[in-house]
Amino acid sequence: MGSIGVALNGVSFFNQYAGPNNQPLTNEINSFDQYGGHPTGQKVYHYHLEPYYLTTKQGDDALLGFLLDGFPVYGPVENGERVTNSDLDEYHGHSHQTDDYPDGIYHYHITDADPYINGNGYFGTPGTVTQ
Ligand SMILES: [Zn+2]
């Protein structure tokens, strides 16, 4: 529960669960605005899914933010194809070159299906967040 990272526009990324007991997002999804975000009880506006505001502005294949381990998060499209969960490892990422990191880097992708942003833990060592 809480931030798992931050988007380039300063909005927090949250994981695929709603609330403190890992409830699925099914009910929370109804409260998402047209940009794919919503505020919490703690008044933290956040994204659990693709941040449509950013992917519309920057592109579906753009760098969208960073998770708490410092590795980048990219949009749902790569080389003109939609990335699916089966393209990614257990953390919801993989390593290769990107426009921003020509030497190659581990990175996460946002996809259309649960867990959307981050999988089972982080690739690197996560930092902490003050809510
Ligand atoms: Zn939420």
Ligand SMILES: [Zn+2]
């Ligand atoms: Zn990739």
